[in-house]
Amino acid sequence: MNDVNGLEQGLSRLTELSPKGYALGLHIRYASAHVMIQTYDTGWSETYTEKGYMLGDPTVFWGFSNEGAVRWSEVDLPDPHGILEQAAAHGLSYGLTVSHGPTSSRTIAGFARSDREFNNGEIAQIKEIVAELHENSTPPEKLTSAQRMALRLIAKGSRHAEAAAMLGISESALKARLRSARERLFVRTTAEAVQRAQEYHLL
Structure with a gap:
């Protein structure tokens, strides 16, 4: 990682x-x-x-x-x-x-x-x-499906609680998925993760 x-x-x-x-x-x-x-x-x-x-x-x-x-x-x-x-x-x-x-x-x-x-x-x-x-710092070739789904919802403007409900998971579980996506994409914020994932066509 x-x-x-x-x-x-x-x-x-x-x-x-x-x-x-x-x-x-x-x-x-x-x-x-x-x-x-x-x-x-x-x-x-x-x-x-x-x-x-x-x-x-x-x-x-x-x-x-x-x-x-x-x-x-x-x-x-x-x-x-x-x-x-x-x-x-x-x-x-x-x-x-x-x-x-x-x-x-x-x-x-x-x-x-x-x-x-x-x-x-x-x-x-x-x-x-x-x-x-x-x-x-090698960019990932792909994200996990869980990471992708979480980032997609945030990218569409969903709040954490709303995105977690849509995925049927707890808010803390959603945050864990977003955190793992940030680490995989080598960025500090979720907004940067969304941007980076879009740049590399990972969403």
Whole structure:
């Protein structure tokens, strides 16, 4: 079963290894990540998002074209928007991109420091953590019928008591089904579970 606490432990380790923040897109499918976490400088994050830099980011392009790890200084791809130079101006002077998994469900992550390049030992640790997070957050191929029915009723606007009555179960049993669906879909709220299940055509 997917483990949100396990995710948090992995992210905590990444925070220690990447003092200027990171951006982690787990299981990118159809240009959307199953889980997206970003801890870079707020000013840089806003600029990056507002200008749609992901589409022209050479480090992201590298991640889609390769599997493994590369320092940003070693990425030999065009950067017409000067994204790496702008990142450095926000303190992201040295960076690392890690790419893991098949192209149909790839995890791509960027990590940054302001003081020096990532050393080989740090890169090995980061690669291992990203691989673990990728494996532990694999989207489910299906939900149980009980999970599906519970989510469908909530998606249609039924309240917990009403949905439980329609299913002929107690409200606590319904909540247990919703909780298991959230865990399976790697989300914290039922609303997110409904959205995620719909995105993956699981309902």
